[in-house]
Every structure is written in structure tokens, then in C-alpha cells.
Amino acid sequence: TRVMVHKAQQSPKKIVYPEGEEEKIIRAAQSVYEDKIALPILLGNKEIIENKIKEIGFDVSHFEIVDPERSNKSEIYSNKFYEKRQRKGITLHEAHLMMKQPNYFAAMMVEMGDADALVGGLTYHYPQTLRPALQCIGVRDGLKVVSGMYIVIIKRKIFFFADTTVNIDPTAEELAEIAITTADAAKAFDVEPKVAMLSFSNFGSASYPQSQKVAKATQIVKQLRPDIMIDGEMQADTAVVPERLEKEFPFSTLKGSANVLIFPDLDSGNIAYKLFQRLTDATVIGPIINGMKKPVHVIQRGDTVQDIINISAIAVVDASR
Structure with missing residues (x-):
């Protein structure tokens, strides 16, 4: 801040x-x-x-x-x-x-x-x-949705969580848009975004419509904004434990720990930030409306x-x- x-x-x-x-x-x-x-x-x-x-x-x-x-x-x-x-x-x-x-x-x-x-x-x-x-x-020209972002600061690390407050069940296209606007918001805070598209599945390990949506959103971002470091779909621990990512998924285009965490739906995003807010000593700032x-x-x-x-x-x- x-x-x-x-x-x-x-x-x-x-x-x-x-x-x-x-x-x-x-x-x-x-x-x-x-x-x-x-x-x-x-x-x-x-x-x-x-x-x-x-x-x-x-x-x-x-x-x-x-x-x-x-x-x-x-x-x-x-x-x-x-x-x-x-x-x-x-x-x-x-x-x-x-x-x-x-x-x-x-x-x-x-x-x-x-x-x-x-x-x-x-x-x-x-x-x-x-x-x-x-x-x-x-909504800003060229966008279809706005989204709610929280900044979570814990153990001297900064994370950007989205969408935490607006879109209940975003489509792959909407999820891609949320990822892009959140990555751009991170840059406004002088943070180089490393984006993880979160799911219960790691790169096709559990192929269901919910995880396929996240994988599709990841591909859309890669096509629209090749300048953004992003990968998915991946589980939350894969996103924030670089050793696990490097060892088990060396092909991943995400290098190091992710700092922008994009949740697959409002349930997961809203629950995650509230647990951090109430059960940890994290500083939680938001919601910040993007878009x-x-x-x-x-x-x-x-x-x-x-x-x-x-x-x-x-x-x-x-x-x-």
C-alpha cells in the first residue's frame, strides 16, 4: 500500500x-x-x-x-x-x-x-x-466483464487473487479476460505478474468440463497476450511451490512461484481470500474492481x-x- x-x-x-x-x-x-x-x-x-x-x-x-x-x-x-x-x-x-x-x-x-x-x-x-x-x-471498452481482486500479503510475499467478488461461474473467455486485467493490475503495483490458472487438476490429470474450461482460458490468454507469463490448469500448491512445478511439470511456461492466482469460479475465489483473512496473519486489501x-x-x-x-x-x- x-x-x-x-x-x-x-x-x-x-x-x-x-x-x-x-x-x-x-x-x-x-x-x-x-x-x-x-x-x-x-x-x-x-x-x-x-x-x-x-x-x-x-x-x-x-x-x-x-x-x-x-x-x-x-x-x-x-x-x-x-x-x-x-x-x-x-x-x-x-x-x-x-x-x-x-x-x-x-x-x-x-x-x-x-x-x-x-x-x-x-x-x-x-x-x-x-x-x-x-x-x-x-465496462472498459474491449472487455465484457469486471472482476474483484484482493491483494494478499503474507510472509513478505504479495499475491493477487481474482475473481473474488463478481462473476459466479465465468466462461473460459471471461476467465481469460479476468486473468489479463488482474495481470495488468499487478503491473500497476510494480509487480511482474506470474499467472496461475487454478483448478483441482494439474495439466489434464483430471479431465472434467470444469478443469477443461480453465485449460481453455489459459490458451486464450497465451494467444491474446503472449507477453504475460501464465500457465494452467494447475492445483494451488503447484502454483506456489516452484520446486514441485519444476520437478513434476518441467514443460510449464510458468517459472518460479505464481503471484497472480486466478480462481475457476466465485465459490473458490471468495472462500480462499476469506480463509486467508480470518485464519492467517496475512494483510488482505480489497476488493479492487478491475475492468x-x-x-x-x-x-x-x-x-x-x-x-x-x-x-x-x-x-x-x-x-x-
């Missing part, structure tokens, strides 16, 4: 926080401002937010505060959102109502260029932050102020890419 904070400080951006009335958000926004990571925009009732800022003892002038219910941008955002969604069942009246919701208003702020990144989700369920972002901003057209990063209900600061720094670097 120090790498990300340092990178963010070189080019601070405007971050919008839809849950601007929450104390944790206000505290994180203050740190982000003080450390010159970003310029925070807090959404919510102006009076409530200003009172909370004063109660905590911060300076109101450090924050831009926007009330979606009273903003003069609401009309512009509603019309733009209606334009995007009119053939997907949204009426103009519904668009106006939706723009009163901070999660939709924040996503449109980013889409319209009034903010550079969105960080939210502290009081929402995961889809309540992701869905408005997908409807307002959308959005503009930066949207989801925080979670139990996140600490420091977690929010970390994700904010990542959002700024994402916006600078």
Missing part, C-alpha cells in the same frame, strides 16, 4: 464518497486530504456532514460537500442517465428519483467528469455500489478507516492510469 500512497501523492485526484455522513468516511477523507492523496467530495445532507466534521474537530473547508437532493447537477445527471438507460426500462421520472440516491449520483459524477473516482459501499450491500456504477459508467471504464472501488461494511484510506489511494492511482 505504501507504493500506492506514494504514487497517489504524485497526482492527487477528486474522489467522491457516496456515504459522506458516515464518521469513518469523514475520518478517512480527512487523512486522504492531509496526506495529499486526493481531494475528497462527501455526498449527503450538508448540515449533518458539517456538524459531524465540527464534532470530530476537523476543518469544514477541507471537504467539498454535495447534497444529491439539492444539487443543481441533478437535472443534468438525470437526463444523461435516462439517455443511457431509456431502452433498458428506465423512465425519465425514475431517472430523477435515482439521482437522489447517493450511489447513483456519485457514479454519474464520475461518468460526467465531476469526480475522478468513486469509493463507496460501507453501508450498502456489494451489488448496491457495483450495479449503479455498471449502469452509469460501464471498469472509470475507477469505482467498493469498500465493505466492516472496513476500518485505514482500509478506506488504502482503497482511496488505489482509486487515485487507477484514475491516473
Whole structure:
């Protein structure tokens, strides 16, 4: 995270926080401002937010505060959102109502260029932050899916896990896309990606549709991005124990321990990161959303102020890419 904070400080951006009335958000926004990571925009009732800022003892002038219910941008955002969604069942009246919701208003702020990144989700369920972002901003050109990545730091080693939060049962094509966007994200952290496509099978040892899907995804990545070091399908221990890989599978195009671990489905990815988070002393950072057209990063209900600061720094670097 120090790498990300340092990178963010070189080019601070405007971050919008839809849950601007929450104390944790206000505290994180203050740190982000003080450390010159970003310029925070807090959404919510102006009076409530200003009172909370004063109660905590911060300076109101450090924050831009926007009330979606009273903003003069609401009309512009509603019309733009209606334009995007009119053939997907949204009426103009519904668009106006939706723009009163901070999660939709924040996503449109980013889409319209009034903010550079969105960080939210502290009081929402995961889809309540992701869905408005997908409807307002959308997936990056050339991609079909977004995916959720966690950074897992353990025993002084860094790993990137995906997809941990979005796609329940990705196809081979989607899995290939997830592998590519995760490898590119690792590079943004100054880590040279070594990608393992995980399965219960090692290179055809247990040939079932589930493992064949992973093998097919691996081939797609190799064709589309020959610059990425990748192999699979392989078991998790094969991926992270280089001696085993070299001894039993010397033909593998993966050399050394993998640091990007791509899971075959959401079950395995979600379970894996949560076990690391709860049963080990690993530092687990995320989820980081890869594949959005503009930066949207989801925080979670139990996140600490420091977690929010970390994700904010990542959002700024994402916006600078």
C-alpha cells in the first residue's frame, strides 16, 4: 500500500464518497486530504456532514460537500442517465428519483467528469455500489466483464487473487479476460505478474468440463497476450511451490512461484481470500474492481478507516492510469 500512497501523492485526484455522513468516511477523507492523496467530495445532507466534521474537530473547508437532493447537477445527471438507460426500462421520472440516491449520483459524477473516482459501499450491500456504477459508467471498452481482486500479503510475499467478488461461474473467455486485467493490475503495483490458472487438476490429470474450461482460458490468454507469463490448469500448491512445478511439470511456461492466482469460479475465489483473512496473519486489501471504464472501488461494511484510506489511494492511482 505504501507504493500506492506514494504514487497517489504524485497526482492527487477528486474522489467522491457516496456515504459522506458516515464518521469513518469523514475520518478517512480527512487523512486522504492531509496526506495529499486526493481531494475528497462527501455526498449527503450538508448540515449533518458539517456538524459531524465540527464534532470530530476537523476543518469544514477541507471537504467539498454535495447534497444529491439539492444539487443543481441533478437535472443534468438525470437526463444523461435516462439517455443511457431509456431502452433498458428506465423512465425519465425514475431517472430523477435515482439521482437522489447517493450511489447513483456519485457514479454519474464520475461518468460526467465531476469526480475522478468513486469509493463507496460501507453501508450498502456489494451489488448496491457495483450495479449503479455498471449502469452509469460501464465496462472498459474491449472487455465484457469486471472482476474483484484482493491483494494478499503474507510472509513478505504479495499475491493477487481474482475473481473474488463478481462473476459466479465465468466462461473460459471471461476467465481469460479476468486473468489479463488482474495481470495488468499487478503491473500497476510494480509487480511482474506470474499467472496461475487454478483448478483441482494439474495439466489434464483430471479431465472434467470444469478443469477443461480453465485449460481453455489459459490458451486464450497465451494467444491474446503472449507477453504475460501464465500457465494452467494447475492445483494451488503447484502454483506456489516452484520446486514441485519444476520437478513434476518441467514443460510449464510458468517459472518460479505464481503471484497472480486466478480462481475457476466465485465459490473458490471468495472462500480462499476469506480463509486467508480470518485464519492467517496475512494483510488482505480489497476488493479492487478491475475492468471498469472509470475507477469505482467498493469498500465493505466492516472496513476500518485505514482500509478506506488504502482503497482511496488505489482509486487515485487507477484514475491516473
